Amino acid sequence: MSVQTAVVADAVAGYAARVHAVVGDRHQVASPLGAWLLLALAGPASSGADRQALTDALGCDIDVAAGAAAELLADLHPLVGAAAAVWTAPGFSGTDEFRSWLAGLPAAVSTGTLPGQAGLDSWAREHTFGLIERFPVDADLAVLVLATALATKVSWQLPFDLAPASALGSASPWAGQLDRVLRTPTGPGARGHRQFIAVAPDAGDVIVHAAAAVGGLLVVSVGASPEVPAAPVLAAAHDIGHRLATGVRVDRRELASLPLGEGPLWRLREVMAPADACTAVLPAWSASSRLDLTDPALGFATARRALVPGDDPWAAAQSAMARYTRTGFEAAAVTALAVGMAARLPARHREAELRFAYPYAVVAFAADPDADRAGPPGPARSPWHGLPVFSAWVREPDDAGDDQAGAPGGRL
Numbered sequence: 001m002s003v004q005t006a007v008v009a010d011a012v013a014g015y016a017a018r019v020h021a022v023v024g025d026r027h028q029v030a031s032p033l034g035a036w037l038l039l040a041l042a043g044p045a046s047s048g049a050d051r052q053a054l055t056d057a058l059g060c061d062i063d064v065a066a067g068a069a070a071e072l073l074a075d076l077h078p079l080v081g082a083a084a085a086v087w088t089a090p091g092f093s094g095t096d097e098f099r100s101w102l103a104g105l106p107a108a109v110s111t112g113t114l115p116g117q118a119g120l121d122s123w124a125r126e127h128t129f130g131l132i133e134r135f136p137v138d139a140d141l142a143v144l145v146l147a148t149a150l151a152t153k154v155s156w157q158l159p160f161d162l163a164p165a166s167a168l169g170s171a172s173p174w175a176g177q178l179d180r181v182l183r184t185p186t187g188p189g190a191r192g193h194r195q196f197i198a199v200a201p202d203a204g205d206v207i208v209h210a211a212a213a214v215g216g217l218l219v220v221s222v223g224a225s226p227e228v229p230a231a232p233v234l235a236a237a238h239d240i241g242h243r244l245a246t247g248v249r250v251d252r253r254e255l256a257s258l259p260l261g262e263g264p265l266w267r268l269r270e271v272m273a274p275a276d277a278c279t280a281v282l283p284a285w286s287a288s289s290r291l292d293l294t295d296p297a298l299g300f301a302t303a304r305r306a307l308v309p310g311d312d313p314w315a316a317a318q319s320a321m322a323r324y325t326r327t328g329f330e331a332a333a334v335t336a337l338a339v340g341m342a343a344r345l346p347a348r349h350r351e352a353e354l355r356f357a358y359p360y361a362v363v364a365f366a367a368d369p370d371a372d373r374a375g376p377p378g379p380a381r382s383p384w385h386g387l388p389v390f391s392a393w394v395r396e397p398d399d400a401g402d403d404q405a406g407a408p409g410g411r412l
Contacts, residue, residue, distance in 0.1 A: 008068045011059030012036050013238035017231060018057070022295045025230040029287040029322040031333030037072065037148045038335050039299050040065035041084060041109065045101035046306035054306070057299030070106035079217045081151040083127040087114040092143040092340070098307060114145060120336075124319070128332035129153050136290060136319040136336050143340030144308055151332035154213035157192025160326045161185050167281045171264060174283060182326055184209065184280045194244070195280040197253040197266065200236035203228050205253060207265050209280040210244050211329070218245050219329050221282060225264055288321040293335070304339050312340045 016032035023030065036058065043054050043062040051062060058065045069084075076082050086105060090113055093099060105111065115123070120135035127149035139145050165178035174181075184193040192212040200206045203224040210220045220241035224233045243250045255276045260268050293300045293316035300316035308314075315338050322331035 007060050007064060009242050011065065013235070013242070014059040015057065016238060017235060018297050019291070020234050021231060022297060023289075023291055027287055028289045028291075029320045029331065029333075030289060030291055030318060031150050031320050031331075031335065034148045034150045034320075034333045034335040035293060035298065035300075035318055036065075037069050037082075037084065037150075038146055038337060039303055040069035041086075041105065041148075042146060042303040042307060042337070044104065045097060046302065047097075050302050050306045053302045054299055057297070057302070070108065073106055073108035077217075079152050079154055079213065079215045081127060081129065081149070083110070083123075083149045084108065085110045085112075085123065085145075085147050087112055087120075087145045089114050089143040089340070094144070094308060101307070114139065114142065116140065120145070120147075123147070124149065124334045127151065128334060129330075131321055131330060131332035132319050132334045134319065136317040136334055137315045137338045139336070139338045141340075142338040143312075145336060145338045146307075147334060147336040149332070149334045151330075152217060153328070153330040154215065154217050155328040157212050157214055158185050158190060159328075160193075162326065163281055165283075168283070169262065169264070169267070178283060181281050181283045186279060193280070195278045196250075197255070197258070197278070198236075198240060199251050199253060200224070200232065200239070202232035203236045205265065206233070206236050206240075207280070208240055208250075209282060210241070213329065217329070219324070220244060223265060284325050286321070286323040289319070291318045291320065293317055293337075300337055304337060308339045314339045 012033050015036045016030075019030050019032045019035065020028075039054060039058055040062075043051070043058065044066050046054050046062065055062055073082055073084055084106075086102065086109060088094075088102075088111075094102070102111065114120075117135065117138065117140050120139055121133065124132045124135045124147075128151040131151055131153075132149070135147070137145075160182035161184070162180045163183035165175050165181050167183065168175045168178075168181060184190075184195055194208075194210040194212075196208055198206050198208050200222075203222075205224075207223045208220065210218055212218055218241065220237055222233060222237035222240060224236070240250055242248070255268065255278075258268055260270065262268075294314075296302075298316075301314075304314045304316070316336065318333055318335040320331070320333035323329070
């Protein structure tokens with residue numbers, strides 16, 4: 001594991017804490033990495049106080065974040081689809097700084113003209129295996145859109161077994177709501193599942209289950225006592241999962257040090273077996289979320305200002321989904337920042353195009369040369385002034401040519 005990898009992993013974990021603090025503890029799914037990548041790509045456009053604010057949000061130096069984003073997009077994980085794009089509206093060129101930033105984007109970031117909402121929806125589907133069907137922001141009136149997409153669809157190395165929901169314990173509110181839950185497989189040949197009790201700095205004793213997918217993806221579940229808030233448990237999951245994925249030691253509780261009996265997180269008993277062991281039961285689950293990313297703590301307001309200075313309306317959001325089942329895991333997220341909605345359009349006025357497309361009347365009136373002058377007519381008006389001289393009903397029009405009728409100074 002490189003030093004930069006460790007720095008970025010810590011930075012993304014810190015950014016995840018920001019995201020979940022804003023979203024709260026409702027049922028949700030998010031991709032903090034997807035949002036972090038977008039900010040990392042936008043970061044080089046910033047300067048001064050905005051650059052420092054983005055550095056704080058990203059949790060590391062702007063250049064380190066931008067380099068990491070470029071590396072991640074250029075060297076994709078075999079089980080994680082990732083994409084990034086920047087689109088601009090026709091005629092929008094931005095500032096000199098914006099054009100320099102656009103030219104300096106990594107080669108893996110696609111750029112082009114805004115394709116319209118249907119095209120953005122198609123991009124979201126294409127880069128998430130169809131898991132995200134709609135782009136997270138309405139960008140029909142945007143002048144600039146940045147987006148990232150992340151997706152995975154994997155199968156466990158060994159599927160879970162099934163167990164009655166009562167295995168969750170009588171104190172669990174889910175035990176009476178569900179019929180069956182997932183149980184880690186046991187016996188000869190069981191692989192791809194690790195479960196143990198660990199100690200987390202701010203969450204106390206936590207239970208851990210790590211499911212390995214075919215090809216290497218690791219999905220880590222961490223549970224703490226019910227009174228522990230979500231934030232430290234999420235932080236523990238980031239820390240323990242990173243350690244497991246990179247081969248760093250995790251402090252585990254020895255089962256012999258724990259009292260026998262049943263509690264909210266486990267049931268511990270003595271059995272005849274060759275060694276201590278853990279199994280795990282957990283529910284299958286799915287979630288879908290649309291997260292508003294406009295909270296100042298998340299950095300998108302700063303990124304918007306760095307890219308397009310001014311007070312133009314903007315939006316930032318993420319659509320995410322995940323599904324955890326007996327046989328595998330799938331998840332996807334599209335994160336987007338759209339700038340300039342409606343504000344780049346002229347003020348609203350009405351315009352009518354009058355179309356003489358059917359038979360119509362024409363009347364020619366005689367008029368003095370100064371007839372279009374403002375003010376009341378003078379005493380020396382011609383007696384012709386205001387008389388209808390010719391009239392017509394037009395129903396057989398001709399093709400228009402480039403000839404000019406009526407020589408100057410001609411007479412009626």
